[in-house]
Amino acid sequence: MQTTNPSTQNVRYLLLPSDNSTLYKKFSRQYGVDVRQKPQYNIDEWMDPSSPNFNPEIHKAVFHYTAQSQAGERFQVCISTPEMDAASWKYAHHSQVILDGTFGICTSRLLLFIALACDENQKGIPIAFFLFSAPTGNRATQSGYNTEILTELLSHWRSHLGKQPDHPNGEPFTPYVAITDTDTKERAALLNVWAKICLLICKFHLRQCWTNHLKTALRGGESDYWKDEIRHMMKSLEVR
Numbered sequence: 001m002q003t004t005n006p007s008t009q010n011v012r013y014l015l016l017p018s019d020n021s022t023l024y025k026k027f028s029r030q031y032g033v034d035v036r037q038k039p040q041y042n043i044d045e046w047m048d049p050s051s052p053n054f055n056p057e058i059h060k061a062v063f064h065y066t067a068q069s070q071a072g073e074r075f076q077v078c079i080s081t082p083e084m085d086a087a088s089w090k091y092a093h094h095s096q097v098i099l100d101g102t103f104g105i106c107t108s109r110l111l112l113f114i115a116l117a118c119d120e121n122q123k124g125i126p127i128a129f130f131l132f133s134a135p136t137g138n139r140a141t142q143s144g145y146n147t148e149i150l151t152e153l154l155s156h157w158r159s160h161l162g163k164q165p166d167h168p169n170g171e172p173f174t175p176y177v178a179i180t181d182t183d184t185k186e187r188a189a190l191l192n193v194w195a196k197i198c199l200l201i202c203k204f205h206l207r208q209c210w211t212n213h214l215k216t217a218l219r220g221g222e223s224d225y226w227k228d229e230i231r232h233m234m235k236s237l238e239v240r
Contacts, residue, residue: 039108040067040075063160064153068133074149075110075133078156088127088161088173091117097175098124099186100202101145109134111145113153113186128157150189158193181205210238 015023028035032053033042046055047065064078080088098116105112115128130153134144157173164170177198180186187199214234218227 043067043077064156072135074135076153077129077131078153078160079129079131080127080157080160084127085161087117087119087125088115089165091119091125092127092175093164093173094176096177096179097127098179099190100181101183101186103144109144113150115157130154130157145185147185147188147192150186151192154189154193182209207238210234 025035032046032055034053042053043065044067045051045053046058047062048054049059061079061081062077063080064076066074066076068075092115096118098118099113100116101111101113103111110131110133113130114126115130116124117127119125130150132145132149132153161173163172174194175197177200178187178190178194179200179202180190181202182205190197190199214231218231
């Protein structure tokens with residue numbers, strides 16, 4: 001299709017469910033993903049230097065990996081490319097890091113935490129990805145993590161970054177400030193790894209908690225003069 005002009009091409013395509021499946025398989029095969037076997041086997045082969053499917057580019061970007069070989073173990077993949085490592089030192093060392101998690105990102109019920117930094121244009125850039133599975137038998141993905149697992153992964157990240165590049169006696173990677181939501185497990189893990197870090201709460205999540213609690217405290221659909229007065233006062237306080 002590279003030789004066609006979409007502004008003059010008078011063609012329509014009808015994609016059937018079987019076509020979607022074929023396209024997914026072709027796309028996966030193009031990137032070395034064998035869809036005939038379970039995803040974890042693809043990942044393990046990419047990370048195994050003795051495997052014919054070893055992928056040095058992926059291996060270089062992954063600074064921590066553990067397979068889930070039996071019940072009770074967690075699948076863990078922590079990713080930071082050399083460019084992300086450089087950005088960590090440039091934008092987050094002695095500065096600010098942002099940490100947030102998202103859950104159920106695929107059918108395998110994996111959890112993903114992302115570390116961000118702000119560049120000179122005040123744009124967020126990812127500097128590390130922490131991908132791991134929920135414990136065996138865990139029914140709610142969003143509750144499949146605790147302070148211990150986050151502390152472990154953040155410690156691996158700090159060890160991976162080591163000390164300041166080009167400074168033999170440089171200090172370890174040390175962010176001064178971290179912004180999170182109101183999750184105490186994230187905040188406790190950050191303090192476990194960097195004891196003197198200053199923790200801030202994201203303003204969006206703080207206002208969200210404030211609003212949710214206000215709705216619970218002032219429950220009731222009917223108009224009530226005093227409740228309306230309190231809502232107005234609390235809204236003014238929130239804005240100030």
